[in-house]
Amino acid sequence: MVTQLTKNAIDSLINSTNPDEQYVIQVLKAPQSVAENLFKISISDGYSKFKKGYFVSDAAAKCQDLKDFSIIRCKKYIDDSNHDKERIIISNFDVVYANIQEIIGKPIEYKQYKSQGFVNADGSITIPQQYLSRNAQLLQQAQVSQPKQMVTPPVSNINKPAPVVNNTVAQKPAVSNQNIGRVNQNPQQINKSAPVKQNNNNNNNNNNNNNKANSSLQNSTDTDEQNLEYIKNLQPNSQQTIKVRITKKGDLKSFKGDKAGKLFSIDVIDKYGDECSVSFFNEIAEQYDGLFKVGQVIIMKQFQVKVNNNRQYNKGDHTGTINKESKILICQDDPQIPFIKLSRQYISDLQNKNKGDLIDLIVIVKSDSEIKTMTLKKDNQQQSKRDIIAFDESLIETEITLWGETAKEYDAKQGDIIVFKDARIGEFKDKKQINIGYGTQIFLNPDEQLFPQIQSLQQWYRGLNPDQMSTIQKVQNNETGPREVTSFESSLNILKEEIQQHNKDPDMKIWKEIRGQIMYIKETPLYYNACFDCKKKIQRNNEVWTCQNCNKDFPEPDSRYILSLNISDSTDTIWVSAFDEVGQKILGCKGDVFRYAEEDTEHGIETKKRLLMAAQNKEYRFLLLTKQERDQNGLARDKTVIHAIKDMQPAYEAKKILNSLDKFLEIENGNQS
Structure with a gap:
């Protein structure tokens, strides 16, 4: 306190x-x-x-x-x-x-x-x-910290086969020296000191790089490491100094147009796990090309900062540009700076993603096809191709296609583990798939020190029996498996029509993305008191909370949301349910806040009312899942749940309106002709 x-x-x-x-x-x-x-x-x-x-x-x-x-x-x-x-x-x-x-x-x-x-x-x-007073403090906090535990709660409160996000910053390296690189060596094998890119086939190039290194890069001193800034504090149109580790190095490329030239970029990470991209252009690019290695720690001084307007290729909220006044210094390795940041998600989360979104995955190879040669339609060129079928703890499998040299390099076998960082979500015939894009990094059977989640994944995989393996499902589309309507962009009146159309199908699943607003939130019940481990309901026993399922005692429960709320759009209204993660997004705090409010006889009612009122009339994009379930009497009923929620993005909404107008004009012109 x-x-x-x-x-x-x-x-x-x-x-x-x-x-x-x-x-x-x-x-x-x-x-x-x-x-x-x-x-x-x-x-x-x-x-x-x-x-x-x-x-x-x-x-x-x-x-x-x-x-x-x-x-x-x-x-x-x-x-x-x-x-x-x-x-x-x-x-x-x-x-x-x-x-x-x-x-x-x-x-x-x-x-x-x-x-x-x-x-x-x-x-x-x-x-x-x-x-x-403990209550006076916690009632007013925007976020409630975890209570003191008699039994230490897990880091992440997870209550489903596949958690939504498990943010992890790995601290030890096993990073390839390529944009998309195979990693199967020990972390200690990485050369952190040599700034020169080796090329055994061309001694002249090697000497040129050494000469560039001597003129462009210097070693840092203790003075250089004072008054450092951090990526999260970077400000546009300013020149600042940061100490970072290189996580990815791009190749030197030429671009055409009115401002033809050359460029390459690097991605970097600081001690807090924040990332950004730094670009080198024209003569600066030629000066520094070949001087960096992935895993290297550097200090960058007097580089220019601007807002990141191209998130498809660049990391972070801001990007940096190296100019003639900039200085880059080589540092000794700093164990406080992580080697990579992985925000792991699961194959089951593909259904909630939009085309073009990025995703980090750790998967197990179920089967791997031989390399095939395909003739591309656009240029009649032959290209190597390898299809990998992979799955994870969500017991859903997906097909991942590797092309070109990447297909030749990754000879994955059944049971191998592959990590994909910044894979891109694609879509083909209403089916979500994984695409390997420009910025994707691939790690085949990496060291557990780099990705600690691998150990638990391996234990889970070893514990699978044949019956469990047989339950692995494919990512659903409209043509296979249970009836699942996946035309996301829609309205509430269409959703209700489809519910009526399929309400006799017990396997019905309807996914819809609705742009709407919250009209009302029922005041009771807002939450239930759960065990930190199994998430089941627990009861108070004198001064402790007891979980009968886990046979554990806790000084306080994990209060998790079970919201019932009414949402509307321009066509209709509907009652929906929302659970803990979505509830935290809507109400801006954890469920513990409402529990403390109920304990506070003086200010609790006012606090509760203020939080509920603040959440109403806000507009979001809701991803809704409607399916059938049985009530206590065994009767079937339709239930709609907010599976995910996103803030409104004006630029995205404006683009959708313009696209709709373009389609409308095409139809009008076609009718007139």
């Missing part, structure tokens, strides 16, 4: 003395909007106060509910120490207490405090005891 402010936090934030530190400070006055996504704040650390504070980025997006005297934990801030004026720019925070009714200590103006040698006899950082 947080019991005090961070002493001298104001001075640390102004001078950026420790960018890794998280500071607890008090907001003296509610934030005031001075521009779009920019709020001015007055803050205090109990000894000094400062009026020129600002909320930007994520902080600006969630600051409007802050009241006077709220206490926050500053998670991210922008190093502004080189600016000629003193100011504090906070880009993200967590609310610690929102029910404070007074100023902590007797802070004085920062300039006065600094001139007095950072002495204020009346200052204090101690938060009065009456505000330290």
Whole structure:
């Protein structure tokens, strides 16, 4: 429990003395909007106060509910120490207490405090005891941290054959030196120091690369590693310094057009697992080509930052460009910087993805065809092809096609494990499939140190019996398996018509993507109290919560959403269900918040009402699944569940409208002719 402010936090934030530190400070006055996504704040650390504070980025997006005297934990801030004026720019925070009714200590103006040698006899950082109630704290937090456990809960709360996302940042390497590379060596075999790309067939090229390395790259010193920025804090139209590891190196390519030239790019990752792409153009590209290796740690100085407008090829929210003023320094290996970041999903999640989305998969090879030679229609050129049938814990299989040299390289056999990073979702005859794109990285039987999830996957696979193997299903389309309607883009009136049409089919499954808004959320029940391990309902037993299924006790339950809500679009309305992950997206907090609200007799009703009202009338894209289930009396009924939910994206919506207009005009022109 947080019991005090961070002493001298104001001075640390102004001078950026420790960018890794998280500071607890008090907001003296509610934030005031001075521009779009920019709020001015007055803050205090109990000894000094400062009026020129600002909320930007994520902080600006969630600051409007802050009241006077709220206490926050500053998670991210922008190093502004080189600016000629003193100011504090906070880009993200967590609310610690929102029910404070007074100023902590007797802070004085920062300039006065600094001139007095950072002495204020009346200052204090101690938060009065009456505000330290556990319920008062947790009710006001935007996110509730996990309770203290008698039994340690798992890292991820999962209650289905295939979890939706399991974000993992691997810490040890086994990375190929190619964009799409086979990885089967020990992590220690990677050469982290040599910046020169070897070419045994051409000694002249090797010498040229050595000469370029001597002129373009230098080793870093301790001084170079001071005042580093991080990828999450990069700002457009600025020149900044970051320390990163190279995770992918592209080939030097030529491009044509009005601005013909050459380019290559690298993908990099920092100590926090954030990623971005960095580009090299023309003579800069030629100067640095061949000097980098995947897995290398470098410092980049004075490179230009801009917003990432091409997410198909580039990583992160921002991208970097190396220019003539930039410097790239080679560093000793830094174990704090991971070698790769994998946001694993499952084959079962393909159904919820849109064409063109990226996905990270870890799969087991079920069967592998021999290499075939195909003649491509577009240019009559022959191309090598290999089809791999693979599956995962979701017990669904999919076909993955490899082409060209990649097909020749990956001679996978039954039982092999393959990791696909940034595979692209494709679609053929209403069936989702995996495409290997420009940025896809492939790892065949990689070291477990690189991807720790492999160990549990191998144990699961070894435990499968023939009966379980026989239950593996193919990714469904409209022509196979149970009746499954997968024409996603639709409306509620069409959904209801199809439900009526297929309501006598017990295997009916209807998938629809609806653009609509939330009209109403039933107040009870909102959640159930679950076991952290098996997710089944648990009961309170005096001071502990007992799971009869697992025979374990917990000091607090995992309160998981079971929402019933009414959504509408321009054609109709429908009652739907939503469970924990979707519920957190809709309500902006975990179910524990509502449990604490019910325990708080003074403010709980108001808190509950405020959260429910804030969630209504918001517009989303809902992925709905309708199927039949049996009620307690054994009677069949249709049930529609929100399987996934996405925020509205104006650019995407505008593009869909324009495409619809184009199709309409084509039909009109065809009728007139």
